[in-house]
Amino acid sequence: MKRINRILPVYAADISGVCSALYELGGMTVMHDASGCNSTYTTHDEPRWYSMDSMVYISALSELEAVMGDDDKLVRDIVDAARNLHPRFICLGGTPIPMMMGTDFKGLARMIEKETGIPTFGIATNGMHSYVRGAGEALRRIAERFCPTADELEEIKAGMGQMGKGFPEGPGSGGARLGVNILGATPLDFSLTGNVSGIRKFLSCHGMETVGCWAMKSSLDDMRLAGLADVNLVVSAAGLPAAMELKKKYGTPYVTGTPIGRRTALRLAGLLRLGAGTGKNQSLFGGEASGEGVSGLHHAGPCIPGLPDDLSRERVLIVGEQVIAGSLRCSLREDLGARDVTVLCPVEGSESMAEEGDMLVWDEDEAISRIGRSTVVIADPLYRQVCPKDKQAAFVDFPHEACSGRMYHSAMRPFVCGS
Amino acid sequence: MLKNLHEAAGCPLGKQTEGPDAKGTATELAALSGLAPFTYGLEYSAPARGGWTIVHIGMLLPESHQVFVCAQSCLRGVVLSAAELNDSDRFSTITVDEESVLDGNCEEIIIEGITHILEGLPKLPKALLLFTSCIHHFLGTDMKLVFGELDRRFTQVGFVQCWMNPIMRKTKMPPDPFMRKQLYSLLRPARTDRRQVNIIGSNLAIRESSELYRGLKENGFFLKDICTCRNFEEYQEMASARLNIVTHPLGRPAARELKERLGQEWVYLPVSYDWDEIGEHWKCLSDLLELDWDCVWKSLKLWDIRKKAEEALIRLAHMLEGWSVVIDYTASSRPFGMARLLTRYGFRVDRIYADTISPEEEDTIAFLKERCPHILVCPTVHHKMAVLPRGLYEESGGRVLAIGQKAAYFTGTPHFVNMVEDGGLYGCGGILELAGLMQEAAMEEKDTGKLIQVKGWGCFC
Numbered sequence: 001m002k003r004i005n006r007i008l009p010v011y012a013a014d015i016s017g018v019c020s021a022l023y024e025l026g027g028m029t030v031m032h033d034a035s036g037c038n039s040t041y042t043t044h045d046e047p048r049w050y051s052m053d054s055m056v057y058i059s060a061l062s063e064l065e066a067v068m069g070d071d072d073k074l075v076r077d078i079v080d081a082a083r084n085l086h087p088r089f090i091c092l093g094g095t096p097i098p099m100m101m102g103t104d105f106k107g108l109a110r111m112i113e114k115e116t117g118i119p120t121f122g123i124a125t126n127g128m129h130s131y132v133r134g135a136g137e138a139l140r141r142i143a144e145r146f147c148p149t150a151d152e153l154e155e156i157k158a159g160m161g162q163m164g165k166g167f168p169e170g171p172g173s174g175g176a177r178l179g180v181n182i183l184g185a186t187p188l189d190f191s192l193t194g195n196v197s198g199i200r201k202f203l204s205c206h207g208m209e210t211v212g213c214w215a216m217k218s219s220l221d222d223m224r225l226a227g228l229a230d231v232n233l234v235v236s237a238a239g240l241p242a243a244m245e246l247k248k249k250y251g252t253p254y255v256t257g258t259p260i261g262r263r264t265a266l267r268l269a270g271l272l273r274l275g276a277g278t279g280k281n282q283s284l285f286g287g288e289a290s291g292e293g294v295s296g297l298h299h300a301g302p303c304i305p306g307l308p309d310d311l312s313r314e315r316v317l318i319v320g321e322q323v324i325a326g327s328l329r330c331s332l333r334e335d336l337g338a339r340d341v342t343v344l345c346p347v348e349g350s351e352s353m354a355e356e357g358d359m360l361v362w363d364e365d366e367a368i369s370r371i372g373r374s375t376v377v378i379a380d381p382l383y384r385q386v387c388p389k390d391k392q393a394a395f396v397d398f399p400h401e402a403c404s405g406r407m408y409h410s411a412m413r414p415f416v417c418g419s
Numbered sequence: 420m421l422k423n424l425h426e427a428a429g430c431p432l433g434k435q436t437e438g439p440d441a442k443g444t445a446t447e448l449a450a451l452s453g454l455a456p457f458t459y460g461l462e463y464s465a466p467a468r469g470g471w472t473i474v475h476i477g478m479l480l481p482e483s484h485q486v487f488v489c490a491q492s493c494l495r496g497v498v499l500s501a502a503e504l505n506d507s508d509r510f511s512t513i514t515v516d517e518e519s520v521l522d523g524n525c526e527e528i529i530i531e532g533i534t535h536i537l538e539g540l541p542k543l544p545k546a547l548l549l550f551t552s553c554i555h556h557f558l559g560t561d562m563k564l565v566f567g568e569l570d571r572r573f574t575q576v577g578f579v580q581c582w583m584n585p586i587m588r589k590t591k592m593p594p595d596p597f598m599r600k601q602l603y604s605l606l607r608p609a610r611t612d613r614r615q616v617n618i619i620g621s622n623l624a625i626r627e628s629s630e631l632y633r634g635l636k637e638n639g640f641f642l643k644d645i646c647t648c649r650n651f652e653e654y655q656e657m658a659s660a661r662l663n664i665v666t667h668p669l670g671r672p673a674a675r676e677l678k679e680r681l682g683q684e685w686v687y688l689p690v691s692y693d694w695d696e697i698g699e700h701w702k703c704l705s706d707l708l709e710l711d712w713d714c715v716w717k718s719l720k721l722w723d724i725r726k727k728a729e730e731a732l733i734r735l736a737h738m739l740e741g742w743s744v745v746i747d748y749t750a751s752s753r754p755f756g757m758a759r760l761l762t763r764y765g766f767r768v769d770r771i772y773a774d775t776i777s778p779e780e781e782d783t784i785a786f787l788k789e790r791c792p793h794i795l796v797c798p799t800v801h802h803k804m805a806v807l808p809r810g811l812y813e814e815s816g817g818r819v820l821a822i823g824q825k826a827a828y829f830t831g832t833p834h835f836v837n838m839v840e841d842g843g844l845y846g847c848g849g850i851l852e853l854a855g856l857m858q859e860a861a862m863e864e865k866d867t868g869k870l871i872q873v874k875g876w877g878c879f880c
Contacts, residue, residue, distance in 0.1 A: 001531075001532070001535045003513055003514045003515075003516065003519070003528065003532065004511070004512070004513055004514075004532050004535050004536060005498075005511060005512045005513075005514070006511045006535075006536050006539050006540070007507055007508060007510075007511065009498045009499065009502060009507075010491050010494045010495055010498050010512060010514065011491070011495070012495060013490070013491040013492035013495055014491075014492070015492050016492070016495070030461060033492075033585075034553060034584075034585040034586040034588065035462075035585035035588055036493060036496060036583075036585045037492050037493075038462070038464040039464045039468075039496065040492070040493075040495050040496030040499075042464050042466060043466070043468055043496065043499075043872070043874065044495060044496060044499045045495070049466050050466045050868050050872065051868075053805060053806050054805075055802075055805060055806065056805075057461035057462060057463060057802055057805070058461065058462050058464065059461060059462075060459065060460075060461070060462045061586065062586065062588075062589045063586045063587055063589070063590060064589075066557070066586060073460075076460070077460030077461050078460075078461065080460050081460060081461045081802040084439045084440075084802065084803060085439055085802065085803070085806065086439075095490075095492055096489075096490040096492065096493065096515070096552075096553065096554050097553050097554070097557070097586060099517075099520075100520070100554060100557050100558075126490070126517070127490040127491055127492025127493065128490045128491055128492070128514075128515070128516050128517055129491070130491070382502060382507070385507060385508070404499070404502065405499050406872075407499070407502060407503060
């Protein structure tokens with residue numbers, strides 16, 4: 001039945017995605033909400049909260065302010081805090097009640113920016129979508145607002161050349177080393193287990209250089225130089241809106257896929273070169289190699305403990321975010337010989353990245369039924385509770401921060417192939 | 420290593436390399452005026468998670484199932500609270516999306532959703548706690564209709580109306596006390612047992628160290644508490660008590676409602692760190708139970724317990740000479756009362772973290788203002804608290820003892836008493852146990868980061 005989860009969890013919401021994407025950039029993110037969204041985000045959706053400070057706040061909206069439509073208080077509170085904290089930008093995100101009130105985030109952002117001079121933008125999230133949408137929109141706004149125009153970028157490049165800075169034989173210079181932006185990296189999909197370092201290493205191993213990683217372990221200044229890249233790598237669906245924005249701004253092509261498993265990673269590296277060379281977008285999915293089965297190469301397969309050695313006769317179900325799950329599917333086929341693999345995407349997904357039989361619209365009953373029909377299930381451990389106990393199906397733990405939060409941190413391993 | 424985000428240049432308001440000043444985030448007791456000493460705007464959420472949520476409170480009702488009807492962002496926290504308790508099988512959700520808000524058929528969605536959930540459970544629960552949210556509050560969802568229909572469809576299930584509406588948290592009936600009240604709404608009138616006394620409205624059972632159990636038992640009474648009820652039948656037996664004792668201030672609406680509905684007498688005997696007040700509580704309880712106060716006092720050997728506790732506190736204060744003691748409001752509903760007790764025996768209480776002050780502590784504050792005017796009162800949710808240094812522990816050479824998770828977090832100390840809501844400590848025996856817990860905390864380092872991030876401290880589930 002639509003909307004009902006009798007036992008399975010819900011995923012991190014759009015507002016958490018916004019906060020997660022902007023966390024390390026020195027800005028101030030304000031959730032316009034009464035309470036709850038902040039502690040939910042900081043407890044379950046943000047593994048950096050204890051060890052890395054960030055200016056993420058709640059507006060503490062009260063019933064009276066909501067009924068009276070008192071936006072002035074919100075503006076005043078944000079301006080006061082900004083004067084004390086000096087953020088590089090201010091982002092205002094919405095939750096269900098502002099949606100009910102019809103809060104004008106664009107107008108509020110304009111008022112705050114006028115008063116503080118700090119770049120401010122509002123994102124009209126409403127807590128009713130997944131983190132994919134929130135993080136995607138937040139990263140897109142960074143590209144739109146902070147990345148210079150193509151003309152300005154040329155001036156920056158010229159300046160960097162004169163000062164001896166930048167990438168003399170690398171990104172954007174037509175040299176041998178391709179410059180790549182990693183788009184869509186947040187702990188909600190990649191946790192803090194070394195996946196992001198793995199992606200950087202993967203690029204480096206293939207003679208490429210990371211220009212910026214959107215948005216972990218890169219500063220806002222690094223990200224502003226995104227236009228220097230030859231090609232963008234979209235490692236999760238949250239990176240797609242920014243990739244499209246950067247394509248619009250600079251014409252930079254993007255490649256969709258996550259380096260999981262050696263053969264798939266190798267193909268992805270080839271696609272990056274192809275994309276950079278042709279200027280056309282590429283994707284791991286639907287490519288020629290995705291149907292090729294190669295068995296007996298377990299050592300080259302995805303780094304997910306518990307995967308059976310031979311998947312050629314198995315009916316495999318992967319539950320997860322679409323780009324990562326789709327990349328894993330490629331790896332299972334190319335590295336472990338799997339034939340029958342479907343993806344269940346419990347968050348926003350796109351038909352263009354899906355294969356026939358994939359499930360993109362959430363329905364718990366249907367999800368449980370599919371799990372019951374599969375012989376190998378690769379999913380967050382919280383899905384174990386609906387795996388039929390009497391069947392011999394193999395359940396492979398694939399913990400996902402946006403699903404079980406911190407519950408399985410100790411069992412998390414990097415799944416990215418760093419070579 | 421914390422990253423100082425203020426080192427970054429580029430803010431039009433100017434570059435700030437030192438981080439914000441602490442202005443507005445601490446006030447000496449001598450300068451304290453009013454019960455809300457800080458100005459609030461944007462709020463910070465410290466990563467100390469021991470406090471109970473409404474999910475934890477709801478789980479106290481034995482053989483119950485919870486259903487939350489909210490938007491995805493609101494569901495996320497409660498879903499994982501239940502999952503972390505390994506109680507997902509007692510927990511379901513109905514997601515509110517844009518379509519359901521626009522269509523205006525929330526009542527139908529809830530009724531059909533609950534029906535679907537109940538029909539799919541292996542066994543019908545004795546109780547179903549139905550939580551609706553701020554959205555329903557604003558939409559004016561007809562909950563009377565919803566419960567009427569659910570009662571008709573499932574006569575064997577007791578439905579409890581609950582709210583997850585934090586938008587009401589600054590009103591007279593915020594979600595927490597409302598939840599504590601609703602927990603008892605399924606108690607039905609029963610014959611009074613003159614020997615039975617209840618504790619009402621607490622999340623944590625009173626610990627065995629308290630003389631309360633012994634005092635009641637020796638005089639032929641027995642105590643019931645929802646925290647220790649193992650099944651729905653035991654929960655129902657709470658309707659038979661002759662007296663309800665409330666020890667936590669947020670439990671009072673529950674007792675008032677039970678008085679109105681079941682006629683149960685009640686008394687508010689809050690946790691106290693004042694010997695005289697504890698004595699008065701015992702006197703009051705003795706009168707209500709028609710006991711001889713002098714006999715009770717003697718039989719419980721309250722003087723002996725007090726003497727032991729005083730000796731332990733004096734010894735510990737001596738041992739901790741030069742140490743700072745910091746207390747926060749999550750550890751106790753009476754943080755200033757606790758500070759008063761500790762300073763009396765020689766501890767140096769330097770800070771109390773409390774965003775607002777309970778009117779119950781006004782007299783205590785007046786006392787402390789005179790005796791310890793330099794104690795700092797600090798907020799926990801003020802926006803600057805997100806980025807101000809948390810280095811008292813290092814600054815003081817590692818000599819900070821915290822009582823409470825937030826006090827530990829904000830001072831950075833590994834020496835802390837890990838408890839919330841007074842940890843079930845009560846009476847003279849509670850103070851004696853507190854002395855022991857403080858000593859243990861001073862002697863051993865704890866993994867602060869790991870411990871304070873666990874949700875729902877002491878939750879029985």
